[in-house]
Amino acid sequence: MQLSYWELKNWFTNVDYTIVGSGIVGLHAGLRLREKYPQSKILILEKGILPQGASTKNAGFACFGSLSEIIDDLKSHTEEEVIQLIQKRWNGLQLLRKRLGDEAIDFKPYGGYELFLKDNDSSYSECSNRLPFVNEILKPIFKTAVFAKEVDRFSFGGIHEYLIFNPFEAQIDTGNMMQALLKQAVSQDILILNQQTVTSYHDNKNNVEVALGDFSFTTKKLLFATNGFANALTNGAVKPARAQVLITEPIPNLDIKGTFHLDKGYYYFRNIGNRILLGGGRNLDFETETTTEFGQTEIVQKKLEDLLKEVILPNQEFKIDHRWSGIMGIGNSKNPIVSQLTENVYCGVRLGGMGVAIGSIIGTELADLV
Numbered sequence: 001m002q003l004s005y006w007e008l009k010n011w012f013t014n015v016d017y018t019i020v021g022s023g024i025v026g027l028h029a030g031l032r033l034r035e036k037y038p039q040s041k042i043l044i045l046e047k048g049i050l051p052q053g054a055s056t057k058n059a060g061f062a063c064f065g066s067l068s069e070i071i072d073d074l075k076s077h078t079e080e081e082v083i084q085l086i087q088k089r090w091n092g093l094q095l096l097r098k099r100l101g102d103e104a105i106d107f108k109p110y111g112g113y114e115l116f117l118k119d120n121d122s123s124y125s126e127c128s129n130r131l132p133f134v135n136e137i138l139k140p141i142f143k144t145a146v147f148a149k150e151v152d153r154f155s156f157g158g159i160h161e162y163l164i165f166n167p168f169e170a171q172i173d174t175g176n177m178m179q180a181l182l183k184q185a186v187s188q189d190i191l192i193l194n195q196q197t198v199t200s201y202h203d204n205k206n207n208v209e210v211a212l213g214d215f216s217f218t219t220k221k222l223l224f225a226t227n228g229f230a231n232a233l234t235n236g237a238v239k240p241a242r243a244q245v246l247i248t249e250p251i252p253n254l255d256i257k258g259t260f261h262l263d264k265g266y267y268y269f270r271n272i273g274n275r276i277l278l279g280g281g282r283n284l285d286f287e288t289e290t291t292t293e294f295g296q297t298e299i300v301q302k303k304l305e306d307l308l309k310e311v312i313l314p315n316q317e318f319k320i321d322h323r324w325s326g327i328m329g330i331g332n333s334k335n336p337i338v339s340q341l342t343e344n345v346y347c348g349v350r351l352g353g354m355g356v357a358i359g360s361i362i363g364t365e366l367a368d369l370v
């Protein structure tokens, strides 16, 4: 890259804060830094033409965990950890709504539902039994019961008669949310450069040298918000997890509204107007889906189509309009990693499957580390 004097002066000289990754976390980190340091030069480097990980690819659930997910988390995390995580997701959603406004993100508080397949009796009875307990531990956050049994009024196929309803869940327009965040960042004088991959860095103690292929520049502080691409950065603590999604064409008289979870969060669907978006199935082939490569596989796509035909739209004709995938960052804990790596280098990664909710808080925590 041969840059002019002007390009070097305005974009790459006296850089105070460089953020790697323009997903939800990177953008919120930039906005928080701007709040704290109004005069600083803040640069965000993004390897894609758009944010190219999970933030523009997700399903737009404004959620904090389905009942079966929370019960599952209680098996591998302490009660306190689980409550803290839910509190953070809830706070994150409020921060996101406050920062961008409900209209901008098309916030729709339709509520969320969990379905249980007929052949999954054990999860259904476990959720029925543990529901009062989970409601009790969440009372301090929501002041009232979160989960309640409701008869299925959507005529889903092959499921137990009762769904679990959560009135606090909502849906947003992911594209609108990310565009609003990007606009806000630009309007607050945060420089965003796309198609720039950070290939390495060196912390010199006084500053950090950042390499973009064969070009390098220095920044006072370097913040990584690279989530599913942070495997090497975190010595393997973050693993990539591909998530495949499809969307139907518009379906006349579609009577499904809300966000829906199935099988401990491994499948999720929602309406977008009169279309259905459905994603999941990573659990069918964990090995292949542990990748940073975008793409679809036959096994996952077939399962998604079967679910549409047999469970979600058993009595309706539909056509699939489009398919895509995104890359999440997961690990052996649901807690994101927000930490200092060297004197002037930091990271906020491992957002898991609920980054829409927790992303704003993790971006803020990352910025508050410096």
Ligand SMILES: Cc1cc2nc3c(=O)[nH]c(=O)nc-3n(C[C@H](O)[C@H](O)[C@H](O)COP(=O)(O)OP(=O)(O)OC[C@H]3O[C@@H](n4cnc5c(N)ncnc54)[C@H](O)[C@@H]3O)c2cc1C
Residues within 6 Å of the ligand: 020, 021, 022, 023, 024, 025, 026, 045, 046, 047, 048, 050, 051, 052, 053, 054, 055, 056, 057, 058, 059, 060, 061, 062, 063, 196, 197, 198, 199, 225, 226, 227, 228, 229, 242, 243, 244, 245, 279, 325, 326, 327, 328, 348, 349, 350, 351, 352, 353, 354, 355, 356, 357, 358, 359
């Ligand atoms: C299909 C799918 C559905 C989902 N559904 C939901 C949902 O409904 N609700 C919910 O809460 N969460 C959902 N999630 C999870 C949520 O989208 C993520 O947790 C969240 O977007 C993570 O944000 P992030 O900023 O940490 O990461 P990302 O959005 O992945 O951003 C990281 C960015 O870093 C960039 N980058 C990486 N390496 C480099 C480098 N070396 N140089 C420059 N740039 C780099 C990437 O291109 C990327 O844009 C879903 C995820 C997927 C994939």
